Amino acid sequence: MKQFLSFVIKEARHILRDKRTMLILFGMPIVLMLLFGFAITNDVKNVRTVVVTSQMDHATQQAIDRLAASEYFTITTTVPTPKEAERLIRSQKADLAVVFGQDYASKHSGVQFIVDGSDPNMAQQWTLYAQQTIAPVNSQFSILNSQLLYNPRMKSAYNFVPAIMGMLLLLICAMMTSVSIVREKERGTMEVLLVSPVRPLMIIVAKVVPYLLLALLILAVILLMSATVLDVPLQGSLGWIFVVSLIYILLALSLGLLISNIAQTQFVALLVSAMVLLLPTVMLSGMLFPVESMPTVLQWISAIIPPRYYIQAMRKLMIMGVGIQEVWHEVAVLIGMTALLLVVSLKKFKTRL
Numbered sequence: 280m281k282q283f284l285s286f287v288i289k290e291a292r293h294i295l296r297d298k299r300t301m302l303i304l305f306g307m308p309i310v311l312m313l314l315f316g317f318a319i320t321n322d323v324k325n326v327r328t329v330v331v332t333s334q335m336d337h338a339t340q341q342a343i344d345r346l347a348a349s350e351y352f353t354i355t356t357t358v359p360t361p362k363e364a365e366r367l368i369r370s371q372k373a374d375l376a377v378v379f380g381q382d383y384a385s386k387h388s389g390v391q392f393i394v395d396g397s398d399p400n401m402a403q404q405w406t407l408y409a410q411q412t413i414a415p416v417n418s419q420f421s422i423l424n425s426q427l428l429y430n431p432r433m434k435s436a437y438n439f440v441p442a443i444m445g446m447l448l449l450l451i452c453a454m455m456t457s458v459s460i461v462r463e464k465e466r467g468t469m470e471v472l473l474v475s476p477v478r479p480l481m482i483i484v485a486k487v488v489p490y491l492l493l494a495l496l497i498l499a500v501i502l503l504m505s506a507t508v509l510d511v512p513l514q515g516s517l518g519w520i521f522v523v524s525l526i527y528i529l530l531a532l533s534l535g536l537l538i539s540n541i542a543q544t545q546f547v548a549l550l551v552s553a554m555v556l557l558l559p560t561v562m563l564s565g566m567l568f569p570v571e572s573m574p575t576v577l578q579w580i581s582a583i584i585p586p587r588y589y590i591q592a593m594r595k596l597m598i599m600g601v602g603i604q605e606v607w608h609e610v611a612v613l614i615g616m617t618a619l620l621l622v623v624s625l626k627k628f629k630t631r632l
Contacts, residue, residue: 282481283481283484283485286481286482286485286486287488289485290459290485290488290489294489294490294493300455304455304497307447307450308443308447308451308497308500309500309504311443311446311447312440312501312505312508312509313508315435315436315439315440315443323351323401323404323405324350324351325351325353326352326353326375326405326408327353327372327373327375328352328353328354328355328373328374328375328376328377328409329354329355329356329357329358329368329375329376330343330346330354330356330357330379331357331359331360331361331363331377331378331379332357332378332379333359333381334381336383338383339383342379342413345412346377346409346412346413349408349412351408352375352412355367355372355373361376361378361391361393364376364378365393368393368394368395373395374394374395374405375392375406376392376393377390377391377392377409377413378392390410390413392405392410394406429598429599429600434511436505436510436511437598438594439566440505440509440511440597441590441593441594441597442564442586444498444590445527445560445564445566445586445589445590446557446560446561446586447497447501448494448524448527448528448531448589449527449531449534449556449585450557451490451493451531452528452531452532452535453532453534453535453552454548454549454552454556455490455535456487456490456531456532456539457535457536457538457539457542457548458545458548458549458552459490459539460483460486461539461542461543461544461545461547461548462545464539464543465543465544465545480625487535487536490535491528491532494531495524495528498528502517511597514597514598514599514600515596515599515600515601516603519596519603520593520596520597522603523589523593523606523609523613524589526610526613526614527585527589527613529617530585530613530616530617530620531585533617533620534556534585534620534624536624536625537620537623537627538551538552538555540627559580559581559584560586563577563580563581563584563587564581564586565581565587565590566590570587585613585616588609588612588613589609589613591606592609592610592613595609
């Protein structure tokens with residue numbers, strides 16, 4: 280045990296001594312959290328709005344006042360015809376036009392929306408928000424009193440924080456572990472380690488343990504930033520969040536060990552990590568796009584992407600505040616994937632030795 284601890288301390292000192300590695304390990308989570316929390320967002324704010332009306336009656340003025348008072352819309356001008364509003368949208372001077380019909384005062388239904396549809400998702404959100412904002416409170420068609428569960432302010436950070444956790448933990452654990460082991464092979468020091476009195480398997484475990492501890496520390500940093508900086512509440516049990524994350528971290532470490540068996544150079548390890556981990560995680564895990572909206576073939580492929588299940592579990596635990604029994608399916612899949620990757624990685628490693 281003393282020799283094992285000596286190897287762990289040696290590897291930890293090696294990581295802490297490498298300033299570039301430490302910058303990646305702690306700089307990347309902070310930068311990505313700030314980017315996805317503040318810069319890259321799909322929140323509806325300050326939508327440039329044009330009002331189209333031929334007469335300004337009391338009901339129309341009230342609807343316009345509700346739009347003006349909303350933080351989502353900024354009324355830029357009022358025009359008399361829809362063609363004039365469409366011209367402003369085409370010239371990129373407006374995003375949305377609200378056209379009030381002559382019978383709006385009597386029926387509260389003569390409203391048309393002209394939207395910049397270059398981004399269909401945002402156009403749909405703008406229209407929905409505008410409908411909610413102008414609908415009279417006492418109208419039978421009003422949806423202002425609808426209740427938005429779990430995310431009443433509709434902040435995109437609620438969606439991005441669990442996704443960033445899934446991406447970062449996978450990249451940091453798998454990529455850094457694979458590069459660390461391949462670096463030993465590339466420098467020819469792996470053979471020196473393997474002829475030491477410590478068993479080869481214990482050497483690999485000793486190289487993995489520091490990254491496991493660092494991953495848990497990074498997870499704590501992400502959760503702290505989400506609660507304090509991004510104002511994303513942790514509704515579920517913090518203990519279960521760490522337990523599920525630990526399973527996911529072990530899966531990522533097993534994947535990193537498997538990549539180290541395939542790659543012979545650090546460049547190849549980084550390339551394989553980027554192709555196998557980064558792109559599928561961003562595109563197919565549900566991080567940016569709902570899995571249910573993907574073509575059937577891509578949904579089948581996403582079924583083998585580990586971050587998909589971790590992100591789903593974190594959204595349920597963190598945002599919805601459910602218990603562990605509600606995420607048993609995702610946890611069971613992660614445990615199965617971890618066991619499979621670990622067995623394959625260790626078997627491949629022993630075969631290579």
